Amino acid sequence: MTTRSRPLEAPxxxxxxxxxxxxxxxxxxxxxxxxxxxxxxxxxxxxxxxAKYSGLPFSTAYYDAIAWKEAFKRMILDFEPDAFSSGMxxxxxxxxxxxxxxxxxxxxxxxxxxxxxxxxxxYMKAEEYDDFLSDPSxxxxxxxxxxxxxxxxxxxxxxxxxxxxxxxxxxxxxxxxFATPDFQRxxxxxxxxxxxxxxxxxxxxxxxxxxxxxxxxSANHGMGGxxxxxxxSDNLRGMRGSMLDMYRRPEKLLAACDKILEWRxxxxxxxxxxxxxxxxxxxxxxxxxxxxxxxxKQFETFYWPGLKRSILATIDLGYIANPFFExxxxxxxxxLLEIPKGKMICRFSETDMAKAKAVLGDHFCLMGNVPIAxxxxxxxxxxxxxxxxxxxxxxxxxxFILRSSSDSIxxxxxxxxxxxxxxxxxxxxx
Amino acid sequence: MxxxxxxxxxxxxxxxxxxxxxxxxxxxxxxxxxxxRETRIRDAIExxxxxxxxxxxxxxxxxxxxxxxxxxSVYYDPAAYKEAVKKTALDFEPDLIRGAAGAxxxxxxxxxxxxxxxxxxxxxxxxxxxxxxxxxYMKGDEYDLxxxxxxxxxxxxxxxxxxxxxxxLAQLPPVMGMAGYGLTGIIEVFLRPEFREMGEKLVAAARxxxxxxxxxxxxxxxxAAIGFPQLLGGAGVGGSPFDxxSDFYRGMRGSMLDMYRRPEKLLAACDKILEMRxxxxVPxxxxxxxxxxxAFMPLHRGAESFMSKSQFEKFYWPSLKRxxxxxxxxxxxxxxxFExxxxxxxxxLLELPKGKVVCHFEHTDMARAKAVLGGHLCIMxNVPSSxxxxxxxxxxxxxxxxxxxxxxxxxxFILTHGSSIxxxxxxxxxxxxxxxxxxxx
Numbered sequence: 001m002t003t004r005s006r007p008l009e010a011p012x013x014x015x016x017x018x019x020x021x022x023x024x025x026x027x028x029x030x031x032x033x034x035x036x037x038x039x040x041x042x043x044x045x046x047x048x049x050x051a052k053y054s055g056l057p058f059s060t061a062y063y064d065a066i067a068w069k070e071a072f073k074r075m076i077l078d079f080e081p082d083a084f085s086s087g088m089x090x091x092x093x094x095x096x097x098x099x100x101x102x103x104x105x106x107x108x109x110x111x112x113x114x115x116x117x118x119x120x121x122x123y124m125k126a127e128e129y130d131d132f133l134s135d136p137s138x139x140x141x142x143x144x145x146x147x148x149x150x151x152x153x154x155x156x157x158x159x160x161x162x163x164x165x166x167x168x169x170x171x172x173x174x175x176x177x178f179a180t181p182d183f184q185r186x187x188x189x190x191x192x193x194x195x196x197x198x199x200x201x202x203x204x205x206x207x208x209x210x211x212x213x214x215x216x217x218s219a220n221h222g223m224g225g226x227x228x229x230x231x232x233s234d235n236l237r238g239m240r241g242s243m244l245d246m247y248r249r250p251e252k253l254l255a256a257c258d259k260i261l262e263w264r265x266x267x268x269x270x271x272x273x274x275x276x277x278x279x280x281x282x283x284x285x286x287x288x289x290x291x292x293x294x295x296x297k298q299f300e301t302f303y304w305p306g307l308k309r310s311i312l313a314t315i316d317l318g319y320i321a322n323p324f325f326e327x328x329x330x331x332x333x334x335x336l337l338e339i340p341k342g343k344m345i346c347r348f349s350e351t352d353m354a355k356a357k358a359v360l361g362d363h364f365c366l367m368g369n370v371p372i373a374x375x376x377x378x379x380x381x382x383x384x385x386x387x388x389x390x391x392x393x394x395x396x397x398x399x400f401i402l403r404s405s406s407d408s409i410x411x412x413x414x415x416x417x418x419x420x421x422x423x424x425x426x427x428x429x430x
Numbered sequence: 431m432x433x434x435x436x437x438x439x440x441x442x443x444x445x446x447x448x449x450x451x452x453x454x455x456x457x458x459x460x461x462x463x464x465x466x467r468e469t470r471i472r473d474a475i476e477x478x479x480x481x482x483x484x485x486x487x488x489x490x491x492x493x494x495x496x497x498x499x500x501x502x503s504v505y506y507d508p509a510a511y512k513e514a515v516k517k518t519a520l521d522f523e524p525d526l527i528r529g530a531a532g533a534x535x536x537x538x539x540x541x542x543x544x545x546x547x548x549x550x551x552x553x554x555x556x557x558x559x560x561x562x563x564x565x566x567y568m569k570g571d572e573y574d575l576x577x578x579x580x581x582x583x584x585x586x587x588x589x590x591x592x593x594x595x596x597x598x599l600a601q602l603p604p605v606m607g608m609a610g611y612g613l614t615g616i617i618e619v620f621l622r623p624e625f626r627e628m629g630e631k632l633v634a635a636a637r638x639x640x641x642x643x644x645x646x647x648x649x650x651x652x653x654a655a656i657g658f659p660q661l662l663g664g665a666g667v668g669g670s671p672f673d674x675x676s677d678f679y680r681g682m683r684g685s686m687l688d689m690y691r692r693p694e695k696l697l698a699a700c701d702k703i704l705e706m707r708x709x710x711x712v713p714x715x716x717x718x719x720x721x722x723x724x725a726f727m728p729l730h731r732g733a734e735s736f737m738s739k740s741q742f743e744k745f746y747w748p749s750l751k752r753x754x755x756x757x758x759x760x761x762x763x764x765x766x767x768f769e770x771x772x773x774x775x776x777x778x779l780l781e782l783p784k785g786k787v788v789c790h791f792e793h794t795d796m797a798r799a800k801a802v803l804g805g806h807l808c809i810m811x812n813v814p815s816s817x818x819x820x821x822x823x824x825x826x827x828x829x830x831x832x833x834x835x836x837x838x839x840x841x842x843f844i845l846t847h848g849s850s851i852x853x854x855x856x857x858x859x860x861x862x863x864x865x866x867x868x869x870x871x
Contacts, residue, residue: 134705137581137605161584162706176643178629179636187620187629194621262578263606 020215024082025278028217028401032279032320032365034342036398040391040428042421043219043367045085045407048106048115050075053414058115059107062092065203072207076216079421083219084211085283087407088204089116094196097189099150102235115410123147124236126245129252132236133259138162144236151189154182212276222271224282225314225321228257228264228306233288242288246302257306264310271318281345282319284310290327304335315343322347322367326406333359349405353394366394367401370420375404375412380419387423395428402428436498441513448520449656463657467525468721471659471844475722475763475808476785479841483834483870484525485863486661486810486844491550491559491852492859493518493527501559501852502551505536508645515649519658522863528661528726529649533560535642538635543594546678559852567591568679570688573695576679577702579606588679595631598624659721666725666757666764667711671700671749676731685731689745700749707753714761724788725762727754733770747778758786765790765810769849776802792848797836800843809837810844813862818847818854823861830865838870845870 030037054071233242347367473480497514590600676685
């Protein structure tokens, strides 16, 4: 393991960083277009691995943005993937100030070396679907935020902002609330959290530019194409709630999926083609649509229609959609063929890549899926062997990008990660 | 009549003296007088014959002027204004008097930089009564936004347009996004200096408004203590949804065009407003209610001169009817104020629950109103503001006498002025109130 005192240096090569950037991006672009590049490209990400690799605790990602950014750059420079995927964390001090309830994070509500956890719950109760459907921002403001942030509890005392529609009377009748100590504290907390968040933002903002200057393109340029069902399941109803809703209130669940989709499409921003990055890739993470969570029939009713529309909308905005199909999707790969050819990078976690290649190979670029377990407990030789076999199957004829099965390579051995990235340089040439 | 401005304390002393005189003269306690007046009004509403026709008058700016105050006292000196309303009640002795519904602290309005109202002592001279400034606070293509997410529309579009101090809210990202993605990522917005300033203004406005409200909030109690029932403003489930859109969001021009250009959106917005108001309607608590809970409901755009009968039937009446019925179901007595002429559309009002609504008319022919609605709804009106301003007390008395003869038969009638009496001669107002005591038995 390296130490944080080693200076950052670009690797020794005859090519300029710009030439390297162009070469790497062209490699990714060819794979997306279902062509065979000079060799299989490889993408690397890993928020906590980057910290650990530089001898820093995981909490650095939340509490020391500058150190974390240097660690991430070091990881990319040392391993030399073709593109990086950065998961910059939020500001720990901001989350402390706000009393965030939906996340536990290293150095805050978790020990410094434990990766963050998402805390699901019924943040929207079953009987609150109608409130959400009829006035979603009211629900967000007065019900959801007070439940998910301790510091925002006073918002639940607000009258509905709808009462401010229609003249000054409603608003001035509300204003005395703003002078109460509860709200005074709320305003102070928001300003404090804002300041902390901005510090992080300022540091994170330049990461992609700094890595581009060192010759590394980013593997994502935005978020988009997620499943509306997951928004409900992850954030509002929890897994238990959303699963029961498929049986008990299917219409409400579907109406809420529609609402989320409608809301997103109204606010979608087209890809900025003037900025760096070609193609523009928009990522999303898909959770509850896999075999382990719902039947194919449920998938067809509750998950796929919303997901499909969401992916199509993302494509319309000028992006290549890059959904991360978490879990196993073997029995539902055929649905993906309804998405236009060449417009999606299918990133798989546990799906059988031979099957994926057979079903989707002529239609989409595949991405994946070296098991993180292997990266943690295997040997470099085993990793290399696994990658070689995967490249032979999934990389056949092009249209493939190598990557770990998830970016949670928190506990991976650095030499195994190195073996993964290096494998394309040994076995990935076309 | 001109009076030298008096301090609230002087006014209070005078009021106490006047109350003692009334008690001596009538031999009744304020509580007995209160009960008598309330019974009279209740009988009229419920279509029984009261001992005499009740009379209601507005306090509003008339009370301020009568007590030697400026119109701006409503906004800037609530303690003095409150005494002015009491003085007016004690001097004129109507059966019920209305305070200044819908006003706010002038200092709060100034801090908030309110754009939809011009008010005396603030953006108007001290003796000019408040004005409502209509405009397209919602644009024609924003109906969908409002329909899909009304709170988002309120926070990020409506408030920044109608309150200068709330302008930074336009920079907020959509609130609904926080259900799903949380606050992180957007929270820096609160760091911007203009948000800080907005926070400070809200708190300052809050303090001012609270001071004003504390003084004004006891008006109903204090009026009851001297024997006068009060009219609630805006309770129930609001007024006409069409008016909400026309007055507050789209303006008259916008809403009129919408009847032709986007009728479905307009109707959907009426439904949405109704639905939202029904959701937060609070029933009358019978253990706390003192007398009939009259809900004042000014109606603007449903009159003959604003829309045809077929437009009324399609755009105005359905949601108004549901509003009034809902208010009735919650235990209120709706008191719609039909501004303008409603003569050709009176028959619709027969669809309202019998004996549970008071119809206040401005220009509508009262003989026709009595013919159509008599026996079904209590009617109230409508001594013209112009006579009260430029006529003589004799002319007023004569007018009232005829009106009582035309409408008072069998009960179900309350005498009042047609609309504002801001500029009325006190002697004429006195003649109007006294007329029921001569001819209304």
